[in-house]
Amino acid sequence: MAPSHYLILASILFTIGAVGVLVRRNAIVLFMCVELMLNAANLALVTFSRINGDLNGQIMAFFVMVVAAAEVVVGLAIIMSIFRSRRSASVDDANLLKY
Amino acid sequence: MLNLAQDPTLQSFGHDTWWLVLAKVVLAFVFAVLATLLGVWFERRVVGLMQVRPGPNQVGPFGLLQTLADGIKMAFKEDILPTKADKVVYFFAPTISVICSVTALSVVPFGPVVSVFGHHTPLQVTDVQVAVLVLLACSSMGVYGIVLGGWASGSTYPLLGGLRSSAQMISYEVAMGLSIVAVFMTAGTMSTSGIVAAQGAGTRFSLFGQSLPGPGWYAVLLLPSFIIFFIATVGETNRAPFDLPEAESELVAGFMTEYSSLKFALFMLSEYVSMVTMSAVTVTLFLGGWRAPWPITIWSGANSGWWPLLWFLGKVVLLVFVFVWLRGTLPRMRYDQFMRLGWKVLLPINLVWILALAGFRVTSGWERTDRLMALGIPVVVALLAIFFWPSRKPAPAPSLQEQVHARPEGSFPLPPMDLQVPPSPRTRRAVAERQPANVGADAGTVGTDEREV
Amino acid sequence: MSDLKFPAINYSALAPILILFGVACLGILLEAFVPRRLRHPVQLTVGLLGVVAAGVVVIRNAGARTLTAGDAVAIDGPTLFLQGSILLLGLLALLLIGERSVERGGAFVPHAAVVIDTPADREQQSGGGTTEVYPLTMFAMAGMLLFVAANDLLTMFIALEVFSLPLYLLCALARRRRLLSQEAAMKYFLLGAYASAFFLFGIALVYGFTVGASNGRGQGGGVDFGTIHAAVQNSSASPVLLFAGIAMVSIGLLFKAAAAPFHVWTPDVYQGAPTPVTGFMAACTKVAAFGGLLRVLYVGFSGAAWDFTPVLGAVAVLTMLVGAVLAVTQTDIKRLLAYSSVANAGYLLVGVLALSKDGLSSTMFYLVAYGFTVLAAFGVVTLVRDTDGEATHLSRWAGLGRRSPLYAGLFTFILLAFAGIPLTSGFTSKFAVFGAALDGGQTWLVIAGVLTSMVLAFPYLRVVVMMWLSEPGESTPAVAVPGWATGAAVTIGVAATLVLGVAPAPLLDLANGAAEFVR
């Protein structure tokens, strides 16, 4: 498998995530889509790094992992608090803020 | 003693012919299954002996085939699929557990380089630069089997059991992960064969101007890490005294409640394989792997050929015995005690220990006085901090009567003044001061006070 | 044995950032070990002292022009200027956040599940209320300081998250209207994470471009702006990766800057978040976001200016248009200010796109001026309240001028500043960015800016009409007497708006003196 295939995979994953955020309605699913996008970016970083034998990309991936984890923690906290006060994780149910 | 001929290095791997690889894989798998069969028998016999009863002794010699019989019986039990279950996940959960626990064996070194039909090959399925990460990954992924199984059952007890179990496993995973850091630091590698080799290298320490060979096992060099690792191993495998997911009195059979037939058997299998795998990992990381223990090393051939397999298996059996021993002697911990042990005792000790070790190693090249200063000052500061830490005196516990009186108005019908009615058991329970669990005692040698961290 | 090269770290240059991170960590410890009753004063004092200390260091660093920490951080004129402004604005925001006398117990809730005015709530607030907001704010500010100083995209990404994550949480902490607040936080978080994912993928693509460009020339790839600049200048490689990367990185930054069409979170979050936090976001986040944008465009991608200018120009026009037009229809003062902030993001983009020294300095000037004004605006919003908390619906503001002429007057002044009436900072800053953009040849942007300013004047005027020209009704809320903190913040904000409108020369000179990036 040529390395460029990984790039294509990364783009596909990213696109899935990006589209998922736009079409799905459950906060948790949205959140997972975002994580998917982050990991797609990681894959792209590592692949670029691999193709050109440059280590920087892999180091970046490390940092991204940390950031993603921090995001998970914060995001879960927020989604949980909204879930506990509404009993629903659907984004559509959260509709108090409108024009 | 560095890098003897039989010591495999990372370069030794990836050169086997295909049939050798296949053979190793199959053998490793067979080892896992056999270990389970024998392990269950072993456990029942040993516990039986401890409880002064025979244990299984009917099927086969010494009841050796009892487990096999149980397994076959299991296969012919009805396979129940509860109506509320999530079919697919319910189906796959046990397989995840098994796969994860078995796969971990792939990087465990069973022995040195041996000669098989003219091929020189290490007695180990494979080794990679990040072998220990593979181990950790396997043990982490195992959580999925449990939590998904509990969730997919569509029932309350399994769900809670699965959650508890996953909380427990990830808590102890942290402790486990941290305790390995010291090993990496000392060995300078993450490959299992490399770690075994590093332990073989031994250490030298100087005493009165003489350089003497010291012990090489990390269980000795890194004792705190070893103890924490082993405790975490027990927690990670859900074994007694940490077998909370299956606490019968609270959660029936935990995440396995809705499982029957071979699916149930698979969960059992994975538990025992985990036990064996974890023992093997402990041996690899801390007990010198396949290397012979000290008195045997007098015989120079002890660490070559197929012999090390024996030492290795012996150490594993010993550890499995400790597992069984713990089960036979210790009562189950309460969940809060258990979590507190993991988060409040093991974790901080681990971090402090890592820092201390790192500091020790960093300063190893320094002048003696500098080194004493560098190491001594933080220690002194820490000790002073501990001694002079403003200890909060707990407020004198109000008597039961006072507490009853202090309740908010209207929460409970008050007895008339003249009638001395003792507080009801419910009230007593509600207001009873929770005594902090004496976790230090449970952790055995870890014994410490919370303030110390 | 060691063949690793450790980067040299200029600690004094990094000191402001380190101080704030230290203060934030200290804040967490205080939170853990200081008795509840003392926490609020102690935290506030420590926070203010930390900000002041960082500010002093920034001033002491004034002449520094250096790259440090392995070229990951650039301490140069714009960095110092923006850091200074973030600290200054953050100080005011901290004062607003620290207000405890307007509402007993403050505007923040510790636990999402506790309903206001229940015994549990009263108990929680009796000891000075929630104080976790201070460490969170300090972390956010520290992240912002790092963000404007970041000289590579990865550092920038991390800083972005460091200042975003606390903000997400801060948004969820409103003590009243909790559902609204949580919803705002969730939206902000989901969209923010979405945007940062784009940013990150953009980084990956840019990295791919640089490693591709460096292929065969021996030097490695990377995402620091020097490498990117060199790659953009010299590369014969296909620029597809670069353009896609720029686009995605820009999306991430424009989201934070609240530029259309990435502004959709702004009104919701501004409305739902606790008002002091809204002020903090409106002022400081904007500074940080535009600081980052300036550096990315001016230092990293300047070689591709011809390619991104039209696109960003279109974004700027759309932003101004959306902000101005939608502001007209708003009925909630916080939403109105949110849309106005969107429109202001558009004006700032006009300044950015001048792509010149003047553009840089005028944008920085605008950021400071706008920050002061918007903080004062939200400060006043916190004061207009009745027994149910802040009264943010516009109909409630009718006749406010009769109830409390002072605050209505201040708010009118602020609105006039937003509308760009001369003798307010709103005018001078608009003048600065438009002038720079016209100088830079972006006539069409200036024209769009002027046209939208006309539209935007209408909603402001409507509020003024509401306050002064209507008679107060039954539902007109009283204006709370501000505590010293809010009083100081509003006073400083309004005074700065006036001073920067009447005598902007010193700050302009300062901004101009600072307007030089190091590469």
Add this chain to the structure above:
Amino acid sequence: MSLSPYVPIIGLFAVAAAFALFSVAAARLAGPRRYNRAKLDAYECGIEPSPEPVGGGRFPIKFYLTAMLFIVFDIEIIFLYPWAVSFDLLGGFGFVEMVLFIVTVFIAYAYVWRRGGLDWD
């Protein structure tokens, strides 16, 4: 022909998976099947199962908290491993950096401890 050292891991994985799937499938075929509605209900100690949906029910917030704490410390471990492996290379500089890092995590840890995040009851 030499295989990548990772291949055997996949091999063992495949063998284990084959075995497990075979067992699960075999149980379907080998076991008897006697329909009984009660048998297919969720087990609730012999009483009628409660109508409360399992997924929709609430469980203690502590589980989430534990999960978050785990993530935090797991991340710490991620950074500790490479540092530990190349500890000798990194020397004093690496040590100081890591001390700062661990101290930072420790601060958060102390906070969580003091605010009762580690108490399970």
Add this chain to the structure above:
Amino acid sequence: MSDFPYLSVLTLAPLVGAVVVAFLPRTRPDLAKQVALGWSLAVLVLAIFMWIAFSAGGDRLQLRESYSWIPRWGVNFTFATDGIALVMLMLIAVLVPLVILASWHDAEGSKRSVPIYFALLLVLECTMIGVFAAADVFLFYVFFEVMLVPMYFLIGSYGGHQRQYAAVKFFLYSLVGGLFMLAAVIGLWVVGGHTFDWQHLVDADINTNTARWLFLGFFVAFAIKAPFFPFHTWLPDAGGAAPAGAAALLVGVLDKVGTFGILRYCLPLFPEASRWFAPWALALAVIGIIYAALLAVGQNDLKRLVSYTSVAHFGFIGVGIFAFTTQAGTGSVLYMLNHGLATGLLFLVVGMLVSRRGSAMVGDFGGAGRLMPLLAGVLFFAGLASLAMPGTAPFISEFLVLLGTFTVNKLVAVIATAGIILAAAYVLWMVQRTTQGTLNPALAESPSMRRDLSVREKVVVAPLIALLLLLGFYPKPVTDVINPAVQATMQDVGRTDPAPAVGNVQEASR
């Protein structure tokens, strides 16, 4: 005494007064009124001294002062005045005390603070003086915009019926114009070499196309301000809603900023563009004359009617400016002054009527002259002045405009002349319907309608009437001041008069 900083002091003095007045206690409105009046009189005195200090035949811009403000942008506090501005400054200085006196009781009707009303009037005076005295484009723009704020509150807070609507409309129109100008100002700054100094900018060489755009930016702003025909719709509303005093200032002075701006900025800065646009501007002006006059005829509301007459008059001024002859130009400037006096008087008198009746509708009056002969007489005089009756000052200016225009553009002059006839129609009809004819019985029952002019009101109207008559017979002191400035302006535009101009003016003014 000629190096006394007249202009800056003149600008700042009312502001200081405003602050003083604003902080007077709300409970003592009379004190506030007295202080405000005193202050404005002091300003008037200062203005008279300035008039004396100005040498009619001297430099074009005199009394120049310059202080650095924002050096980075080349912005200075530069004040200077030419003849045109000087006349306008005098007009302001004269009108404001009268307006203050006239609106002695205006603010009491509303529930708002009285001192604030007078403070706002003084602030307005400050900004008006500033806008005429500025010789720095930036400074001019600042005053131009800030001027809106006090006026906005005067209309919005103290106005009559529909005051909110009127105030907002006024503000938005002006602001829109202002923003167009802002764009043009910035553009001018960029192409003019980063300076705002008027003199430098006049000398700057600007690309033809750019100049046309910039001209348009300025022109739109001034056309709205003035207001010229399609942009005029705010004026009747604002004029109708504003309190009489404020309306007098609004129409009498504020709107002159538009025409003044055209003379001061559009023409000298963009001569080529001015010539290019002149036909269009002329067309607009002429349409404005006829259209506004027609509308005025149909108005029932007195204040709105007066506002429409102003629009028509501004048409005349516009025609005068864009005819590009010295005669017409001088006529325009003179018209600006006279119109300020005449319309100011008209507004004040109408205000007196309205405050007595409590209504501005023409139908509510009728035969009021029988009850209040003096007031009716003044109204009649004001109306005549407004329709440029010979003998009153506006006659001269209107005549000059038409004469000057006729020499270059006969068609425009002819159409504009038709406007005079319409003017006669609406003024006379208005006067007839309100003060003549049969007495409206409702009026007789109203006691306030029986009060003729009080002493205060007499003091208000007397100086205006006197000035109108004086300038109607002897405008020379004013024309002497105006003429050089207008000539210089026409030189800037590059148009020389087809016929010997100065002599004609002198002749006509006699």
